[in-house]
Amino acid sequence: MHEQVGGPKAARAEATRPPMGWNSWDSYGTTVTETEVLANARLLATHDGGALAAAGWDTVVVDIQWYEPTARAGGYNDGAPLLFDEHGFLQPVPARFPSSAGGRGFAPLATAVHDLGLRFGIHLMRGIARRAVEADLPVPGTPYRTGEIADRASTCPWNSDCYGLRHDHPGAQAWLDAMVDHVVGWGVDFLKVDDMLAPYHRDAVEALSLAVRRAEERHGRRVVVSLSPGTELSLAHLEHLREHADMWRVSDDLWDRWPDVEAQLGRMARWAPHSGPGGWADADMLPLGRVGVRAERGEPRHSLLSTAERRTMLSLWCLARSPLFVGGDLPTSDDATLADLAHAGVLEVARRSGGGRELLREGERGAETVVWGAATDDGATRWAGVFSTAPDARRVRVPAASAGLPGSPGSVVDVWSGEAMPLLPASAATGGDTVLDVEVPAHGVRLLRLDPSPAA
The missing domain is CATH 3.20.20.70 (Aldolase class I)
Structure with missing residues (x-):
């Protein structure tokens, strides 16, 4: 050799x-x-x-x-x-x-x-x-x-x-x-x-x-x-x-x-x-x-x-x-x-980013919700990708913690559009969790960024 x-x-x-x-x-x-x-x-x-x-x-x-x-x-x-x-x-x-x-x-x-x-x-x-x-x-x-x-x-x-x-x-x-x-x-x-x-x-x-x-x-x-x-x-x-x-x-x-x-x-x-x-x-x-x-x-x-x-x-x-x-x-x-x-x-x-990985996958093949997360080394900035393999647009609700976002996430922005994304606050209706509530296009994604502090 x-x-x-x-x-x-x-x-x-x-x-x-x-x-x-x-x-x-x-x-x-x-x-x-x-x-x-x-x-x-x-x-x-x-x-x-x-x-x-x-x-x-x-x-x-x-x-x-x-x-x-x-x-x-x-x-x-x-x-x-x-x-x-x-x-x-x-x-x-x-x-x-x-x-x-x-x-x-x-x-x-x-x-x-x-x-x-x-x-x-x-x-x-x-x-x-x-x-x-x-x-x-x-x-x-x-x-x-x-x-x-x-x-x-x-x-x-x-x-x-x-x-x-x-x-x-x-x-x-x-x-x-x-x-x-x-x-x-x-x-x-x-x-x-x-x-x-x-x-x-x-x-x-x-x-x-x-x-x-x-x-x-x-x-x-x-x-x-x-x-x-x-x-x-x-x-x-x-x-x-x-x-x-x-x-x-x-x-x-x-x-x-x-x-x-x-x-x-x-x-x-x-x-x-x-x-x-x-x-x-x-x-x-x-x-x-x-x-x-x-x-x-x-x-x-x-x-x-x-x-x-x-x-x-x-x-x-x-x-x-x-x-x-x-x-x-x-x-x-x-x-x-x-x-x-x-x-x-x-x-x-x-x-x-670093540590990018799949965090959640649920649903039937061809209509799955797949969630990825990643963060900077210091954790100050975090990203979540909420993917849908469904052939039609659909509304997806995911606990913020399941997307790698902390319970009080501050300002969440859709990276592609720059749009601020509202979160459903923790309540009995959300099972006590802060929830991401997003519309995902057919075969699409919502790529979200968590800013380190709430928007002014």
């Missing part, structure tokens, strides 16, 4: 808030271009005077198959021709990323994104390109060749680009170290690495982490490591994930369908108590705004989620402190979605 020196995340500064940004997958699948990446980066940096970037949306990620010349919308090409250099390191397709021509890779695009004050990320698959293995190329700095270090029996079930690596072979870590160093040298700040968790490839997770640590030390720059997909991911892997990654998916791909959002209420109830600066449980990208432009699934469309469902998603992700990566094409997205993404009061929950 490869070397472990002091733990791969030793001496790395831990982020105090979840990573945030834009990812090309929901809109463009495997086909995004340099022009489209830069258009989304510029919107992040400049929209509404820079409100999105100022709110923390600071990372731009080019998703899968930027190295595939024949990439198409709606799936993958089996046995696709991939671009790679003399060491088997994947290279961007110049027809889609013109600035990469002449062997420059993503360095010019990363510089352009950095010049906007943003961070730059790319997607990688676990392992090494099959065609690079077949070419039997030299592994830099070793006597080994790519044909020796591949595990041809270890393949991704949904994408044929790569073989796994033989992590018991010394050439495998040497090749991975050199490859990661190469892409970090382009200016990459964020690596989304796929086919890592379903099944759970413990050896690949450790090898990647070590390679990233070494690249960070060489280049003097922090690199965020994101692992996916999270299909049936177990909490049994929690400590290993915390040691070797910054964020990890807890589900398969999520799309703009209410059942996908509803399912995350349960998943994040399991994972949120364990999410924080040591590592972030990822509820997946936000399919909001204009999605499906040339994506894997669906026709070009604005997100099929209603306003209430969109706000349920954003409220849950923030209470659970999930990473926030929007997948819609921002320049062609609607103003209402962009405004919700920049909502300072909602994003404050992700930035300042």
